[in-house]
Amino acid sequence: MKKLLVILSLCLAVVSLRADDSKPPVRFAIIGLVHDHAGGFIPRLKGREDVQLAGIVEPDTEVAQRAVKRFHLDPNIIFPSLEALLAHTNIQAVATFTTTFAHRGVVEECARRGIHVVMMEKPMAVNMEHARAIAKAAKAGSIQIIVNYETTWYPGNQEAYRMVHDEDAIGDLRKIVAHDGHPGPIEIGCSKTFTDWLTDPVLNGGGALVDFGCYGADLVTWLMDNQRPTSVLCVTQHIKPDMYPKVEDEATVMMIYPKAQAILQPSWNWPYNRKDMEIYGKSGYIIIPKSDELRILKGRGPETETTVAPVTGPNADSVSYLAAVARGEIQPSGLSSLGVNMIVTEILDAAKKSAATGRRVDLPEKAGY
Numbered sequence: 001m002k003k004l005l006v007i008l009s010l011c012l013a014v015v016s017l018r019a020d021d022s023k024p025p026v027r028f029a030i031i032g033l034v035h036d037h038a039g040g041f042i043p044r045l046k047g048r049e050d051v052q053l054a055g056i057v058e059p060d061t062e063v064a065q066r067a068v069k070r071f072h073l074d075p076n077i078i079f080p081s082l083e084a085l086l087a088h089t090n091i092q093a094v095a096t097f098t099t100t101f102a103h104r105g106v107v108e109e110c111a112r113r114g115i116h117v118v119m120m121e122k123p124m125a126v127n128m129e130h131a132r133a134i135a136k137a138a139k140a141g142s143i144q145i146i147v148n149y150e151t152t153w154y155p156g157n158q159e160a161y162r163m164v165h166d167e168d169a170i171g172d173l174r175k176i177v178a179h180d181g182h183p184g185p186i187e188i189g190c191s192k193t194f195t196d197w198l199t200d201p202v203l204n205g206g207g208a209l210v211d212f213g214c215y216g217a218d219l220v221t222w223l224m225d226n227q228r229p230t231s232v233l234c235v236t237q238h239i240k241p242d243m244y245p246k247v248e249d250e251a252t253v254m255m256i257y258p259k260a261q262a263i264l265q266p267s268w269n270w271p272y273n274r275k276d277m278e279i280y281g282k283s284g285y286i287i288i289p290k291s292d293e294l295r296i297l298k299g300r301g302p303e304t305e306t307t308v309a310p311v312t313g314p315n316a317d318s319v320s321y322l323a324a325v326a327r328g329e330i331q332p333s334g335l336s337s338l339g340v341n342m343i344v345t346e347i348l349d350a351a352k353k354s355a356a357t358g359r360r361v362d363l364p365e366k367a368g369y
Contacts, residue, residue: 025052026326028117029091031082031106032098033058033067036194037121037148041095041318042071050323053077055085063193082109093117093326095148095318099203100210104130104137111141117326119146119318123214123348124341126205131345132369135338144325145338148318151215151275152335154291155308158315160279163286164223169298170281173260176223177278178216181208181267186243188273199244207247209236209355210348212266217344219277220255220262222335228343228367229255229262233360234351239269253351342369 028051030038045053055077058064064078079085082094093116096106103120110118118138124147125131138145151157163169182188185195197203204210221227232255236248243249253264279286287295292310297303310316314324324330334340346369350361 023050023327025050026093026323027052027054027089027091028093028095028322028326029054029082029085030056031094031096032102033063034060034099034193034197035097035121036190038067038097039070041097042067042073044317044319048319051319054089054091055079057082057085060193082113086113091115093119093322095322096120099197100126100205101130101197101203104133107134107143107145108137111137111143114141115143117144117146117322119148119322122147122149122218123205123210123344124338125345126202126210128345128349128369131342135342135369138338144332145341146318146322146325146332146336147218147338147341149215149218149335151219151291153311153315153317154275154288155311156288156290156292156294157219157277158311159294159308160277160286160288161223163296164279164281165225169296170279170284170286172282173223173279174282175260175278175280176216176220176262177265177280178219178262179265179270179277180212180215180275181265181270182273183270184240184243184249184268185211187268199247201247204247205348206352207236207244208249208266208268209234209251209253209351211268213251213253213264213348213351214344215275216253216262216264216266216277217255217347218335218340220264221340221343221347223279224257224260224262226340226343227257228363229257229347231256231360231362232347232350232354234354236355244268248355251351251355253347255347342367 057079059080067073068075094110096118098106100123103125107118125134185198234251234253237250238248239250249268251266255262277288284298292308294306294308295303314321314330325332350363354361
């Protein structure tokens with residue numbers, strides 16, 4: 001009898017797998033190619049059966065032609081506008097690689113046209129005005145918003161969250177320190193197309209503060225269970241004004257909570273690329289020096305080190321997540337969600353105001369969004 005049950009269980013598993021395999025791919029479009037992160041996203045589509053790239057919208061023909069050559073794309077899938085693309089094919093979702101300033105327009109247009117999911121590269125918006133407009137359009141069109149951060153898919157971050165919230169491994173959180181950045185976008189060889197808008201205070205909303213401060217603000221908000229800080233204090237610097245005359249290249253942000261603090265250190269002056277974090281609780285700490293590594297101390301025990309296995313399923317990577325949301329299998333949550341990223345934008349706006357005035361900015365008791 002037991003053997004029969006095992007055989008039946010295996011058969012059901014095989015049927016389930018075949019059913020999953022039979023799902024048609026999610027047809028989606030890429031809007032914009034001016035963000036260099038598109039160069040990492042497009043190659044990940046190769047060999048995938050859960051998604052199908054139906055078209056790319058890029059009005060700049062020179063940028064589009066470079067992408068066609070670099071990624072060996074069919075030039076017939078390039079369109080000058082979303083309207084032109086939709087005249088040729090239908091899509092369920094879009095992945096956005098425009099300027100941050102353009103995110104609002106993309107969401108508003110997709111919401112009007114009933115495109116179910118819009119995924120955009122971090123940060124979500126250049127300011128709270130744009131963030132509120134994005135939230136309003138998403139609600140009016142009943143569409144889903146995904147904000148894509150590289151750090152969302154780090155298995156180390158996912159495991160740290162589990163330990164903090166499911167195991168209570170280090171007690172109540174007291175201090176979180178996030179280090180994010182690199183030697184500078186020009187220094188590391190970002191394209192001129194990218195750096196032209198990344199170093200523009202209007203199109204990017206700021207410099208290093210926005211570019212890398214959003215990572216830490218996102219992770220901290222997630223770890224703090226969507227709690228908003230009571231106040232924000234920020235200092236910025238122009239260490240390389242000859243290279244970045246319009247925006248800051250150095251920032252330190254302090255976020256104050258009733259029983260905790262968080263420090264963000266976004267910078268275009270780190271001597272190496274980094275996206276690491278330290279989480280300190282009442283009775284221990286979790287340090288995440290690399291995407292898949294943890295250093296853990298609990299109570300009075302010794303520090304231990306562990307390598308975390310890759311994440312599977314929808315949380316494995318941005319493409320899997322996009323497909324799962326488009327199919328209605330999951331709702332955007334946590335690091336990728338609209339709610340968390342409204343708070344992220346509020347924090348960044350407060351940080352910019354604090355840096356400009358030299359004063360602490362106290363956040364209102366209620367969010368107002």
